[in-house]
Amino acid sequence: METAIINQGYVAVLQLQGLFFIGNILLLWMMFRGVTNANLYGVNTFGKVMHSVISLCVVAFNAGTYGNVTSSVNNWAYALAESGEELTGGLQQFVDSVGATGYVAASLIPSDPLGIVFYVAILIGLIGGMWTAPEPKET
Secondary structure, three states: OHHHHHHHHHHHHHHHHHHHHHHHHHHHHHHHHHHHHHHHHOOOHHHHHHHHHHHHHHHHHHHHHHHHHHHHHHHHHHHHHHOOOOOOHHHHHHHHHHOOOOOOOOOOOOOOHHHHHHHHHHHHHHHHHHHOOOOOOOO
């Protein structure tokens, strides 16, 4: 019975975070579209600064959602392991593969090196792409 309550709660949390993830992907797409437009039509310094600030916010929102998902999966697995109930084969495999050793809080800094490289690459693409864009073309 406790396992069912744990699973139900964490599935609801992950569904909500999935909606945030979809929104974050749309925000990232809009920011990269801004870089494309800046390189096609040019952009002034104010636009570059505003884009850089918003890019930092969007990447922080994405990293926060990523951190929430990874901590939720870890905490879900740890709650199942600590439930004291005998877990089915699939649940036991889930707990073993996550390897949770305790509850963790979400962080803006990804817990895995690949996640860090991913978000740094996005920041370089967004901010570097914007600051290398030409000035607006004279008409």
